[in-house]
Amino acid sequence: MKKHFRDLFQHNAWANQRILITLEKSEVKNDKILLLFSHLLSAQIIWLNRIKDIPTSPFPLWEQYKLRELRSMTEESSVNWLSYLDGHKFDTFEEMIFYKNTSGRKFENTIREVISQVLSHSSYHRGQIAMLLRDEGIEPPVTDYIAYARQK
Numbered sequence: 001m002k003k004h005f006r007d008l009f010q011h012n013a014w015a016n017q018r019i020l021i022t023l024e025k026s027e028v029k030n031d032k033i034l035l036l037f038s039h040l041l042s043a044q045i046i047w048l049n050r051i052k053d054i055p056t057s058p059f060p061l062w063e064q065y066k067l068r069e070l071r072s073m074t075e076e077s078s079v080n081w082l083s084y085l086d087g088h089k090f091d092t093f094e095e096m097i098f099y100k101n102t103s104g105r106k107f108e109n110t111i112r113e114v115i116s117q118v119l120s121h122s123s124y125h126r127g128q129i130a131m132l133l134r135d136e137g138i139e140p141p142v143t144d145y146i147a148y149a150r151q152k
Contacts, residue, residue, distance in 0.1 A: 005115055012122055013081075013082070016074050022141050033132045044077040048080055061102050093110065093111035097114065
């Protein structure tokens with residue numbers, strides 16, 4: 001399971017990097033695009049902080065960041081998730097975590113469920129970003145897993 005999740009997070013890092021490069025090269029100014037990418041990255045950081053049981057407050061879920069901040073967040077999130085997976089002491093991720101959502105409601109989920117949420121949430125928003133890029137006349141990068149797997 002660890003190897004599988006590591007591969008999926010490497011794809012996630014690759015896909016986020018491709019989005020970031022497209023935003024930087026095209027000098028995108030569309031606030032919706034920047035807000036969605038900011039949200040995607042904030043969520044990745046927040047979920048890892050929840051797993052580690054550390055404060056999530058420094059990363060508002062719907063804050064819009066500048067491109068240089070998004071670059072830093074992209075790198076930080078990728079490095080931290082991969083480091084977490086590498087250091088996880090079990091091959092399964094069935095341990096339960098207890099956390100509060102951004103509204104303060106208490107929940108519990110397995111780490112496996114959280115990882116699945118992070119990855120599907122990121123893919124979902126990259127798809128939205130791709131549509132908005134097309135609306136701006138910008139060809140979005142291919143971020144599909146199979147494209148990543150073919151170039152490994």
